[in-house]
Each structure stands twice: as structure tokens, then as C-alpha cells.
Amino acid sequence: xxxxxxxxxxxxxxxxxxxxxxxxxxxxxxxxxxxxxxxxxxxxxxxxxxxxxxxxxxxxxxxxxxxxxxxxxxxxxxxxxxxxxxxxxxxxxxxxxxxxxxxxxxxx
Amino acid sequence: xxxxxxxxxxxxxxxxxxxxxxxxxxxxxxxxxxxxxxxxxxxxxxxxxxxxxxxxxxxxxxxxxxxxxxxxxxxxxxxxxxxxxxxxxxxxxxxxxxxxxxxxxxxxxxxxxxxxxxxxxx
Numbered sequence: 001x002x003x004x005x006x007x008x009x010x011x012x013x014x015x016x017x018x019x020x021x022x023x024x025x026x027x028x029x030x031x032x033x034x035x036x037x038x039x040x041x042x043x044x045x046x047x048x049x050x051x052x053x054x055x056x057x058x059x060x061x062x063x064x065x066x067x068x069x070x071x072x073x074x075x076x077x078x079x080x081x082x083x084x085x086x087x088x089x090x091x092x093x094x095x096x097x098x099x100x101x102x103x104x105x106x107x108x
Numbered sequence: 109x110x111x112x113x114x115x116x117x118x119x120x121x122x123x124x125x126x127x128x129x130x131x132x133x134x135x136x137x138x139x140x141x142x143x144x145x146x147x148x149x150x151x152x153x154x155x156x157x158x159x160x161x162x163x164x165x166x167x168x169x170x171x172x173x174x175x176x177x178x179x180x181x182x183x184x185x186x187x188x189x190x191x192x193x194x195x196x197x198x199x200x201x202x203x204x205x206x207x208x209x210x211x212x213x214x215x216x217x218x219x220x221x222x223x224x225x226x227x228x229x230x
Contacts, residue, residue, distance in 0.1 A: 033214040044204055044220035045155065050211055056218060088155055092214045095168070097145075097157040 002027050004089050004100035012106040019076040021103045023089035028069050033091045036065055036074045039102075040085040048087075049074065081107050110135040112205050112221035120199075120228050126192040130205030130221055137186050138163055143208040143215060144188045146179065148201040149223075156201075160208060161188055195228045202226075 003026040011019055023034070031052040037045035047056040049065035052072055062077045076083055084107045089100040116128035130144070137144055145160035159169035159179045169177045173192070181188035192199060202223040208215035 030213070032212040035214075035216045037217070044206075044223050045217070046220075047216055047218045050216040051214075056216075090155075090217075092208070092216070096170070097160075099155040099157065101154045 001096060002029065002091060002093070002098055004091060004098055006087075006089055006100035006103045008103060009101075010104045010106065012108060013079055014108045015079055015081060017079050019079060019083075019105060021074040021076070021087050021105075023067075023072040023074070023100050025070045025072070025091065029072075029091055030093075031068050033093055034065075034067070034072050035090045035092070037088045037090065038083075038085055039088060040082075045088060076105075079105075079107060083107060110207055110219045112207065112219060114203060114205050114221045114224040116224060116226070118225055118227060120195055120226060121230050122196055122228055123194055126190070126195050126199060126226055126228070128190045128203055128205075128224065128226070129187050130189070132186045132188075132207070135207070136183075137181055137188060138183045141210050144181065145206050145208050145217070146190045147204045147206060148199075149204070150198075150201040155204075158190065158192075158203075197228050200226065200228045 005024045007022045034052040036049040039045040053065045064075045086102040111133045113131045120126045143160045143162045146158040161167050161179045176193045178191040204223045205221045206217040207219040
């Protein structure tokens with residue numbers, strides 16, 4: 001079974017700074033199968049990126065996804081206070097669906 | 109725009125069965141190509157996929173929960189449901205329902221319910 005490992009566990013950054021979040025798979029993943037979500041406290045996750053690099057509807061271009069093989073990255077530029085929360089990567093290969101452990105982003 | 113809403117008891121006793129329903133509005137759960145899924149999230153922890161029902165009626169369940177989970181759907185009510193038997197405190201979590209949207213051989217979750225907290229306690 002594929003495992004998704006996210007790092008770092010927590011990022012503490014100031015508004016205006018950039019953030020780089022990593023999602024590493026234990027086996028090669030098709031880029032079509034890699035998604036990113038943002039979850040604010042007390043809310044459901046919100047889709048940010050699908051297919052590793054495609055922004056979902058309404059997501060600003062400050063958010064970008066990249067990567068292939070086993071290493072995927074979510075980059076957030078010009079952090080805003082509303083970007084705080086937990087970011088999850090997810091992979092769905094049909095027979096199973098897996099989430100990473102999440103990266104918490106704190107805005108100072 | 110599709111909306112999903114979970115409903116069910118917020119408190120379940122150990123060894124009993126957890127039953128939740130997800131009511132869908134703004135879309136038909138029998139519309140081709142999509143699937144309907146359940147996830148959960150214990151407090152302070154990550155998301156865990158529980159299972160899904162396809163519009164064909166076929167079901168896939170997380171292997172670790174396969175013996176305890178039933179997912180079904182009622183197209184006449186535009187609802188799908190989760191039953192989890194023999195619950196323990198480890199099943200305490202916020203439970204989410206979501207719609208899986210197809211994308212080149214995979215699916216992503218663009219629409220989610222707000223989540224419902226289920227506590228397992230006597």
C-alpha cells in the first residue's frame with residue numbers, strides 16, 4: 001500500500017512570505033492521481049489542486065502544485081492570514097485512497 | 109451547485125452500530141461517472157478514507173474497515189449511507205461525506221459535507 005508522507009509537520013510564517021509543502025509517496029504515483037486540499041479549523045477540506053498541478057475553480061494563482069514520480073510540492077506565495085490551516089495531499093488509484101498526514105501552516 | 113449534508117446520532121455506545129446518512133442536493137447521486145464517499149477525521153489527526161459507492165452501485169471499502177462497514181444508497185431519496193458496526197472509542201471522529209469527481213483515471217473531492225462529530229462512549 002502506498003504511503004504519503006508530508007513535511008514539514010508545521011510551518012510558521014509571516015504574511016507575505018512563501019511556503020513550500022512536500023508530499024512524498026512510498027511508490028511512484030501517476031501525477032493525475034495526486035490532489036491537494038486546504039482545511040481550516042472546524043471546516044471540511046477544500047480542493048486546491050488536482051492532477052498534481054491543476055488549480056481547482058476559484059483558487060488563486062498564489063497556489064501552485066508541481067512534482068512527479070514520488071515527490072510532489074505545493075507552493076504558496078504571498079501568504080495571507082486566511083491561508084492558515086492544514087494542507088493535505090491525497091492519492092486515489094481506484095482500489096484505495098490515501099491521505100498524507102497533513103502540514104499545518106501557521107501565520108504569525 | 110451540489111451540496112451534501114451528513115446526519116445521524118452524535119453519540120454511539122461501544123459495540124453498537126454507527127449509522128450516518130448523507131443527503132445530496134443540487135445533483136442526482138445516480139448521475140454517471142461520479143462516486144460518493146465517506147471519510148473521517150479523529151480530533152487533531154489526519155483524514156482517513158472509509159469507502160465509496162459508484163453510480164453503478166458497486167462499493168469499495170478501506171481494507172482495514174471492510175469487515176465492519178456497509179455503504180449503501182437510496183436514489184429515491186438522493187441519499188447514501190454509512191453503517192459501521194462494533195464501534196469502539198477509536199471510531200470517534202468527524203465524519204465527512206463527499207462527491208468524487210472523475211479526472212483522467214482518478215477522482216478528486218470538490219464537494220464535501222460540513223462534517224458531523226460522532227463520539228463513541230457509554
